[in-house]
Structure formats: C-alpha cells, structure tokens
Amino acid sequence: MTTSIAYGPARVLPGEQIHISTNPDTEPFWEAAKERRLTACQCASCGQFRMPPSAYCPNCSSKERNWPTLPGTGQVFSYAICNKNPANGEDYVYVPVVVELDQAGGVRLVGNLTGCNAEDMHIGMRVEVEWTDICDGWVLPNFRVTDPA
Template sequence: MNYDVSQAIPGEKIAITTDTFTEPFWQAAREERLTACHCADCNTFRMPPTAYCPNCQSQNTDWPTLPGTGTVFSFAICTRSPYPDVPDFTYVPAVIDLTGAPGARLVSNIVGLPAGDVKIGMEVKVDWNPIQDGWKLPIFRKV
C-alpha cells in the first residue's frame, strides 16, 4: 500500500502534566535533550519513570543525556486524524529502543518519510515537536 509522508501530531493539540518522577524528562526535552530515568544504585534504566526501581526498589535516580538515537521496536500506521476538527493525516506511533539506555523504550512518533518505509529495526534520531505551554515532545526521524 502507498502511504503519505508521516507527520507529527499537531503540537497545539498536545498538553502534558508532570509530576516528581517525570519532570526531569520534560525539562530535558524542553532543552532538546533526550534522557531516561536511570537507577543510581543498580544502573537499571526505566521508561516511563517510576517512583521505585523495578530491579532493586531504590528511589535514587539520575537522568543522563542520551545520544538521541534509537531503533524502532514496534510501530503502527494511522491514517485518520485523532481529532474531529483536524483533517485526516498519516502518523506513525512507534516504540523506540533508546541508544545508551539498555531496556528503556519510549513511545513516540516517526515523522518525515512515507509511512510504508518504516521498518522494525530501523535506526532513528530524535527531533522535537513544540507542544502546549512551551514544552517539547520528542519525535523521531530516520537516520
């Protein structure tokens, strides 16, 4: 099937809320840095961030800056707008294995190429989609 070029979800439609555990991720994204929650005691990465490390139950974390690359673990192709007031467009939600953060995966979108060209194992790099309230959402493009 021939698909259109994948696009980002319109930023004006995306609002986030933060809490103690997610704020460092969103602050880094605002600065266009990709990061992931890392246990300072056992070195386990986790996404999404949680109060306790699933490996050792520690609450000690750090947030290293990652290279901003990854590989597509899974994806879907969507051709209908999720918003009734936005015309249909093609978007590709994807699960990305993050380089430099073993075991951490981020749900995001692949943009900028025909949706039919997206493949599992494809290398991607981060880009940034401005969203509401001055925040930025990480999205990915083919390397």
C-alpha cells in the first residue's frame, strides 16, 4: 500500500529572516537584483559563466568580468520539499530549488519556488524569476512555475 502525502501550495520563506552580505565578487549580482534584474558572472575573455562569482575565471584565469542581464527563466534541476511549523503554529511548505538558468551556459541558482503544489514538483519544470523583498533593502531572486505540466 502506497501512501500519498498532500503538501499544498509552495511559498517562499519570510523575507525579514534573510540577510545578505556582499563582497567585491558578489556585489554586482545583488545590486542587479535590487533592480529586479537577473544576472550572472561571465568571463569577459572566454565567455564562460560562473556562479558563484569569483575573482578569476576557472577556465582561462582572466580577472575580467561581464554581468549580462539574463531572461530570468530556466528549468528545475533539483528540489526538496520542506515543511515549516514555527512556534506560532503556522504550517506551510517551502520548496528550495536548483534552477539551471537559460542563456547562462549551465549556471545554476538556488531559490525558493512558488506557483504550484509541492506534490506536483518534478525535475525539468519550467520556472521564471520572482523577486522577494528582504532585509536592508535587498531583493532575493526566487522562482515561480510557468508550466506546471
């Protein structure tokens, strides 16, 4: 006998609990996010994307970088279904996802997912970026399902 668990709709974690700290390698990503623009570090010499951003390209060792604007779409590479039951008794489900970003040479980004019931999740699901305001004026990229089929 197989038991099915109904999780309900996925949602993002409350933004007031998330704090961002930057360094010279990551700051362009977070500044673009404040503008609700998704970007990734790309080597200006060989064109290879890299996330997380780093001072040197792992392919050619160049220090030169571009930060192109990406379309903000991708597909789910991996995910987990998590239940949250805080002390106040509020139950909810959140789904951290690893998304392979379109037009970014295989770069993957982690975020939370909304727009579907957690039990309907599957690898390859199409998603688009959805912006979540968090502490100190920062904005976090999360993802929303665009095609639940």
